[in-house]
Amino acid sequence: MQGVASTFPSVSRCQIERPSFKCSAPTPDQGINRLKLPPTSLQTVTQHNKTNKMSDPWKESFDHAVAVARKAGVVIRDALQNEVKVMTKSSSVDLVTQTDQRVEKIIISSVKEKFPTHSFIGEESVAAGHPCILTDDPTWIIDPVDGTTNFVHGFPFVAVSIGFAVNKELEFGVVYSCIEDKMYTGRKGKGAFCDGEKLEVSDVKDIRKSMIISELGSNRDEETVSKIFSTMKKILCIPVHGLRGSGTAATNMCLVASGAVEAFFEIGIHCWDVAAGAVIVTEAGGLLLDVDGGPWDLMSRRMMSANNKTIADRLIKEIDVFPAERDDVVKSKK
Ligand SMILES: O=P(O)(O)O[C@H]1[C@H](O)[C@@H](O)[C@H](O)[C@@H](O)[C@@H]1O
């Protein structure tokens, strides 16, 4: 089982003052798969719970993910009121803050307490040197703050993203867009929801009537940036109605699931950015592909998620692919 990082890197580079947000208190989850039991004897309730556990083995984990994502979101919203110490990871534009590290610890320790045999892949644990290998274990795939750059600058789209896989298959995803206070959830075979409302992808098939969402990423290699821009130029000139970016892959995927955009694609994202969104998109009727049209692979750092294959295939024609090292590459220790 993969462990939890006890310490994260803490090199302080700069401090940024941001506008403060006024946030309303979170509302309780409305109708998210609540179990309604008729008033009955304790024996029947116990029997019902046992049957339920067998037919719905990950319900408890899912409920816990929703609760802990909401709790994490409150921590993030509170942190937005204060000055942020910004540190960097792989490059000067790959940002991390103490809030990312703190929130990941909160999530992992609370899950560990309840489900001691489960494994974890967390963005900040991996940054601290923990392996990023998906095994058959029940595994929580965590991005504590998706949209760290947004968080640092006070750009109001920040999400807590929790995906959960068993036998390497995603079972559920929870994305809490904490500034908007929107709880997105998806469970394999059970649909996708936002605050209890069922989500459905859009039915647009004509690319010229579509809105697409993507990101510029954090790779500043000139050749890569040129490819990103040439792809965006070609897509804009199809023409599509619009091209957007929220700064968080998890939120972008929830926008596909909600039907607000037809597709999201990006090269360079990580498994923790998209694991939860992947379940939410597919449960809302969308599909996931590799950016070359092949089957999607969680560890590939490539994502095309769309409302339908017509839109996905049309976009794939325009994507100038560039290399991104897989998440599960085992790095040799020097
Ligand atoms: O904010 P994080 O969790 O680091 O994830 C974002 C990533 O850093 C950016 O490069 C991507 O463009 C975003 O889509 C990610 O969500």
Ligand SMILES: [Mg+2]
């Ligand atoms: Mg992320």
